[in-house]
Amino acid sequence: xxxxxxxxxxxxxxxxxxxxxxxxxxxxxxxxxxxxxxxxxxxxxxxxxxxxxxxxxxxxxxxxxxxxxxxxxxxxxxxxxxxxxxxxxxxxxxxxxxxxxxxxxxxxxxxxxxxxxxx
Amino acid sequence: xxxxxxxxxxxxxxxxxxxxxxxxxxxxxxxxxxxxxxxxxxxxxxxxxxxxxxxxxxxxxxxxxxxxxxxxxxxxxxxxxxxxxxxxxxxxxxxxxxxxxxxxxxxxxxxxxxxxxxxxxxxxxxxxxxxxxxxxxxxxxxxxxxxxxxxxxxxxxxxxxxxxxxxxxxxxxxxxxxxxxxxxxxxxxxxxxxxxxxxxxxxxxxxxxxxxxxxxxxxxxxxxxxxxxxxxxxxxxxxxxxxxxxxxxxxxxxxxxxxxxxxxxxxxxxxxxxxxxxxxxxxxxxxxxxxxxxxxxxxxxxxxxxxxxxxxxxxxxxxxxxxxxxxxxxxxxxxxxxxxxxxxxxxxxxxxxxxxxxxxxxxxxxxxxxxxxxxxxxxxxxxxxxxxxxxxxxxxxxxxxxxxxxxxxxxxxxxxxxxxxxxxxxxxxxxxxxxxxxx
Numbered sequence: 001x002x003x004x005x006x007x008x009x010x011x012x013x014x015x016x017x018x019x020x021x022x023x024x025x026x027x028x029x030x031x032x033x034x035x036x037x038x039x040x041x042x043x044x045x046x047x048x049x050x051x052x053x054x055x056x057x058x059x060x061x062x063x064x065x066x067x068x069x070x071x072x073x074x075x076x077x078x079x080x081x082x083x084x085x086x087x088x089x090x091x092x093x094x095x096x097x098x099x100x101x102x103x104x105x106x107x108x109x110x111x112x113x114x115x116x117x118x119x
Numbered sequence: 120x121x122x123x124x125x126x127x128x129x130x131x132x133x134x135x136x137x138x139x140x141x142x143x144x145x146x147x148x149x150x151x152x153x154x155x156x157x158x159x160x161x162x163x164x165x166x167x168x169x170x171x172x173x174x175x176x177x178x179x180x181x182x183x184x185x186x187x188x189x190x191x192x193x194x195x196x197x198x199x200x201x202x203x204x205x206x207x208x209x210x211x212x213x214x215x216x217x218x219x220x221x222x223x224x225x226x227x228x229x230x231x232x233x234x235x236x237x238x239x240x241x242x243x244x245x246x247x248x249x250x251x252x253x254x255x256x257x258x259x260x261x262x263x264x265x266x267x268x269x270x271x272x273x274x275x276x277x278x279x280x281x282x283x284x285x286x287x288x289x290x291x292x293x294x295x296x297x298x299x300x301x302x303x304x305x306x307x308x309x310x311x312x313x314x315x316x317x318x319x320x321x322x323x324x325x326x327x328x329x330x331x332x333x334x335x336x337x338x339x340x341x342x343x344x345x346x347x348x349x350x351x352x353x354x355x356x357x358x359x360x361x362x363x364x365x366x367x368x369x370x371x372x373x374x375x376x377x378x379x380x381x382x383x384x385x386x387x388x389x390x391x392x393x394x395x396x397x398x399x400x401x402x403x404x405x406x407x408x409x410x411x412x413x414x415x416x417x418x419x420x421x422x423x424x425x426x427x428x429x430x431x432x433x434x435x436x437x438x439x440x441x442x443x444x445x446x447x448x449x450x451x452x453x454x455x456x457x458x459x460x461x462x463x464x465x466x467x468x469x470x471x472x473x474x475x476x477x478x479x480x481x482x483x484x485x486x487x488x489x490x491x492x493x494x495x496x497x498x499x500x501x502x503x504x505x506x507x508x509x510x511x512x513x514x515x516x517x518x519x520x521x522x523x524x525x526x527x528x529x530x531x532x533x534x535x536x537x538x539x540x541x542x543x544x545x546x547x548x549x550x551x552x553x554x555x556x557x558x
Contacts, residue, residue, distance in 0.1 A: 071296040
């Protein structure tokens, strides 16, 4: 696993840099207490009270996340297939077209039901 | 391809993972410094170019031509107060910029800057390391960066950052699908996911030409992926203030800024590696000058190509207005993904037929690519036509115009006539009432 070790070196370097910057930012900047400054920013008006956990947001975001998982897993299957394509030949092509068609049925369903509309 | 089976046999790409430790550290430090310098340079370059496009001068005071402006801004940010809002989740709030900036740097670990060179008697590739799954690794690491953004938005305990963070993550994952699909054609042709082997496979043809639709889809989705104009909806100042980093100040804000620009350099470098021949010299240069692809020169070609992509980003920002969110999501899910899948099936079919029955695949691909790009362009034209037809269907011609509606003067709407200024009293209608709407 020698080829993975250099990644750790770069990770240590960038992580160290980020931690150092945040530590330095706390030391180099001034500290002047002001109650209004610590409030949530809302263009100068009194901030809207927020429920614990950040409040509610449109359910469309959940739908997008789920669709993403479906298609991302499709892509994960496509990658090794693409790399090995030349040794699989026509058989591999037919198999993958069947797989893509199955997913396209789901895609067409989502489209028809308005899952891809955003309003 | 013969080397495809060799990749399965060993978990390492031949020629990598054999550097001595000091060389690994030196390469890591150089890559890190390169990315920081690129960030400082890109910020300055962006401001100068956009200024030129808007008939301004831009920063020109700090250093020659204002080159040190971004460094000065960084130091200024370091001297500002580091505010953690009262409503924030403190631990996650501090962690988010770290989670955002670390993966941004990591993606560059597998980026090939050049071919093999000799450094102090060591034969080594101008690349920190390479993996058989290098491009998959880049995608994985880039996805971790999204956590930084969504956690920053959530932990701020404020409305705008929450919505900005959600928008960012929804946008990034939507365009990641199209991006991932555009890579499949490249892997199919290169027979490998290792970046050095993909560059090697482009010695003759660049994949930007062979797989032109993939290239177009990648370029569109890389702009969406980095949250840059015209897809900078998460940072739409008019709606969301600063988006996910509204509550951040001081060096934490600087880290988010750094992450954004490093990501820009990363996607540009990835585009160069996968589609523009990586470190290979521009077309035709090797026929004039045989040594263009040897020694340290490839680093120059690589950097030039990356800078061209960054200029493209700046150009887009200076030219195009921001999209609406529904238009943006429609482009991603309803245009790019089907186009990418259709193109992928076509490439695979042509390639399989070519290996089985041997006929000229390049021409078929070229024509197919042209057809697909034309279809892609047609969808844009269709959108434009549809948008133009919209106002014609519902012309808001209201003949009646009350210049003193509600007791104060109001300007006429398009299609309305300003009446002659005779006896116009408060609330009085001067036009004839026959044009009353019948709805």
